[in-house]
Amino acid sequence: MTSPLSKKAPQASSAATGSAEQPRTPFGLVERLFPICRSITGNGVRETLAILREYLPELVVHEVPSGTPVLDWTVPAEWNIRDAWVKNEKGEKVIDFRQHNLHVLNYSTPVRSWFTRAELDEHLFSLPDQPDLIPYRTSYYQPNWGFCLAHHDRLALPEGRYEVCIDSTLDAAGALTYGELLLPGSSQEEVLISCHCCHPSLANDNLSGIAVATFLARHLAEHPRHFSYRFVFIPGTIGSITWLSRNTETVQHIQHGLVATLLGGPGNFTYKKSRRGAADVDRAVAVVLRDSRLPHEIRPFSPYGYDERQYCSPGFNLPVGCLSRTPFGEFTEYHTSADNLDFVRPEHLSQAIDIFSQVSNVLETNRYYRNLSPYGEPQLGRRGLYKGVGGGTEGADWQMAILWVLNLSDEEHSLLAIAEQSGLPYRLIERAAAALLACDLLAPVTQSSK
């Protein structure tokens, strides 16, 4: 009497058995992290971050004591769970946390007692419209206990008495745990990449975001950087609030930021703009998605969603958007046991890493130039810039990129603005600017003169 589990269904007992011999791929990381029972505090997050440190040795793990005031909130007691089950009168487990860690209401208080069927039912959560799926439910701030199960299984529970065990702890002397990685660049100005790491066995939400952020960090670490990149792996809401409360100085260095989430499932890329609406990061993501020729959607800011809610609160108003595929609540697998390893497509993780990497490239290379030969067009032929670098359309686009960069390099248009206005790929605009710079036809505009 358990849910029909896929072969990849998590079993709490195997939570920490990820093998270091696995090839270090984004999807491999998702597979290793999937079985762990995470929450907004506790050992599940610590275990997750310990695995991430295998991929990112410089990752720093922070522990913030329960009870610490953080902005308008307080760090809650730390929750841990060893086991949980419901037995019938025959002593048979009818619900078993060890079969699937979604079975327990996240942050359930400890309980060990007998209940009637009716009493038990008040602590059960299921989805009548999706009767085969286990829902994901939490009760962080209202003390409660409960079990989540497939609706079919719930209906099949006969009258009678049930023994309930939730072997959990809520430790007021515990801590909230988060991970932070700083990749220093040549500038103190920072790009923030944030992902939530508080969900138990849900693959798309948000092991996909964790994997993309991890492999993006590994990629960026290998290249010179203008910006410093700060990656935070935090529990949702309370984690970003905790981080913000401890980093009011750091926050002032953040020039651009993205929340990374829901990047492995199906559906098109969807970008939700920052509260500012036309921040460079908003424009950069829009241009990169445009250039990708992938179908995608750009949405305005709204104050609901992931941790961008906190970064974009009016007091901070950071230029942080949220890049995902199909947003939360818009796919039927959302917050159910169907958000499993089968739901995440390895190639979507790679594609997302590429898109984030391209956004980083735009932010890194975007700047203002001044045309040093602004009166009429300079004679391109004698500088070898008249013919295209390739043949056909590429050549025509290259020629147009040269002309656009020359025409708009008036100290008022960034390369990003030129890519937007010309409709040409950013990479082509960037290369055209490099070629013109090499010919002494452009000069970068320095911050002070800009």
Next chain:
Amino acid sequence: MTSPLSKKAPQASSAATGSAEQPRTPFGLVERLFPICRSITGNGVRETLAILREYLPELVVHEVPSGTPVLDWTVPAEWNIRDAWVKNEKGEKVIDFRQHNLHVLNYSTPVRSWFTRAELDEHLFSLPDQPDLIPYRTSYYQPNWGFCLAHHDRLALPEGRYEVCIDSTLDAAGALTYGELLLPGSSQEEVLISCHCCHPSLANDNLSGIAVATFLARHLAEHPRHFSYRFVFIPGTIGSITWLSRNTETVQHIQHGLVATLLGGPGNFTYKKSRRGAADVDRAVAVVLRDSRLPHEIRPFSPYGYDERQYCSPGFNLPVGCLSRTPFGEFTEYHTSADNLDFVRPEHLSQAIDIFSQVSNVLETNRYYRNLSPYGEPQLGRRGLYKGVGGGTEGADWQMAILWVLNLSDEEHSLLAIAEQSGLPYRLIERAAAALLACDLLAPVTQSSK
């Protein structure tokens, strides 16, 4: 030989017989006012205002002497009419003002003489395309006399001689009459509601506007008000010009204004923006109509129309729009005997009063707030704001309203702006702000600090 008249067709002889026992409904008011032969001056307006004083005892009636210079104009001689007819050689009345007061060209000069059929014809007005309807025609500023009649009736007039009588007076020692009601609020800042009261027996144009304004005033009088509300019942064009010329001080207090007209006929609400185009009243009407979910249309300002032409002349440039249903000239009954009591729907009057009332509510409650906990989201749960006030979608909208108000209360966004940006109903935004204010999460921004 008269037009086919409906049972409700006006008879000048019964003009002042409205019964006080009628229930005081908007449509009842329209019915009482319908038979009166109004013009831009004269006893028809006085009689109308006397009836309005039964509904609005504080209404002040102003008399401005003929010959008074008003802006670029002069108050004309006062026109009154006792009788008018055309008789054939047998002495039979073939056109009779007492059958319908549209039969006489409004502002006709007095005449008593015999004319040939051809001579008479030069003074007849009819509608070949709508041969059953009597047109409404005026000649305020070019002395003339004439009769309006159904085109079928005109064609049926045989050759012969006709005796014509128009028993009218044009009194250079007369006056222009208008009504004005001030509902004082806690502020000297004013909202202007203007409607024209110069048309004879036309029900939609503009007894509908008069009835809506009257019952809106009764409604507002019963509630506390921030703004003072000024209602003017004026003859079209010359009336608003006269009022403006006498109120150059008052005009400076007008913060918002609406012309109320054509509110009883069929068709969707149509709002014509003020000359400013994005005045608060323009935005408030747009949001109220959006929230109503009624089909409607928003149009840009144009310098033709009703008295908004005068209020929005460049010297005054007041934020006054015009709210109607189907605009003038766009329905076939316009300015004909078909604009009768059958054409006005009582429920449309009520709906219009409700819309005006909601616009008033937006203007009254719209203000700027400051989020007192702007760093991250405040913890709503411990303040009882996390769960919705109702169930289902209402709850989700309520939660979103709370988040939007918190996010945008940065002293830069009014509640109206938040309603616009969030797409949520203004009333929900208003209630969310009230709830947050009660929790000390918001503070109103005072005028001086704003």
Next chain:
Amino acid sequence: MTSPLSKKAPQASSAATGSAEQPRTPFGLVERLFPICRSITGNGVRETLAILREYLPELVVHEVPSGTPVLDWTVPAEWNIRDAWVKNEKGEKVIDFRQHNLHVLNYSTPVRSWFTRAELDEHLFSLPDQPDLIPYRTSYYQPNWGFCLAHHDRLALPEGRYEVCIDSTLDAAGALTYGELLLPGSSQEEVLISCHCCHPSLANDNLSGIAVATFLARHLAEHPRHFSYRFVFIPGTIGSITWLSRNTETVQHIQHGLVATLLGGPGNFTYKKSRRGAADVDRAVAVVLRDSRLPHEIRPFSPYGYDERQYCSPGFNLPVGCLSRTPFGEFTEYHTSADNLDFVRPEHLSQAIDIFSQVSNVLETNRYYRNLSPYGEPQLGRRGLYKGVGGGTEGADWQMAILWVLNLSDEEHSLLAIAEQSGLPYRLIERAAAALLACDLLAPVTQSSK
């Protein structure tokens, strides 16, 4: 073995035989200029300008010595050509410049030698997709020689040896020639009309532009002008660069400008905006095309195209757009022998002259006015402005034009802005302003007070 030539095909030998007895029509001018073999320098341009001086006696011809530095460029050696042919072993001409002057690669270096079929082929240019047409090819800045021919003819050339003669000269002591006409107005502020005159026998590109500019100049010369009009007939690119380099003072007087090109072929008017995007000339052309009720297209600026590329380089950033019919590269006849006299429609030239003339009228008459009776509407009736100048719709539009001009003459809206906002034809707005000015209801806003 020659291309199938139309009766109007150019023969270099008859180049200068234009008859002064021809009626001086735009199309007649195109016909006279068509046979001349022009290039960016040389006698073809001189001959062209000499003919234009018959139409525009004040046209000044400038000669700028080869080797002169002009902005980032240098005036090239002057190219002239007397004859060119390819003969087969039998001495038969298989390609003959005298049959069509497109046959020679423009700016070919001199050559007189024998070549194998394969050697010759490297110097041949044809269009496989348009096998009947001779392409137009140039090599101004890379020394080369070559022949252009129909692809069918190229394929029909058998193996064997060929004698090649190109009897051309490249004279480093030569000059670049251009024409310039200034029509002085009452103001030193200038309108620039620019057209390229460097293409050999191509009728639409750009004899059409030359003809339109010429007849526009003749038209404007007959009327009083506020602006001074400067017409330049210049070789493409190097010509405008040369002119700009010699006129850095003049450039500062240019208030508006248009490049005139491709105005005789089929297709709709297409306007490419100046780099500024909302310059008066951009708005004037848009309103004139709108008022014309002709289908048309307005495009944003792009840094590719005709000499607007130079005028709109960031250092100059002149308000110069480009008005054409179907733009370059978007019709199959472009830069081929099919762009011949049959391709140009005489009535399209007339229509283009009319459009340019109307744009000029807008620029001449566009100004700001102040309503001298801005409080309420002035009484139009007593000034004879109440009834329309014509009947029906014209009358209604006229009345609306009066009201719009009164309402928006607040010193902030030009007549052009009023035409845009009202949707009414500019000419009607202009006439309404004149009528109101005559009634002392408007006063022009002087430059100093504006």
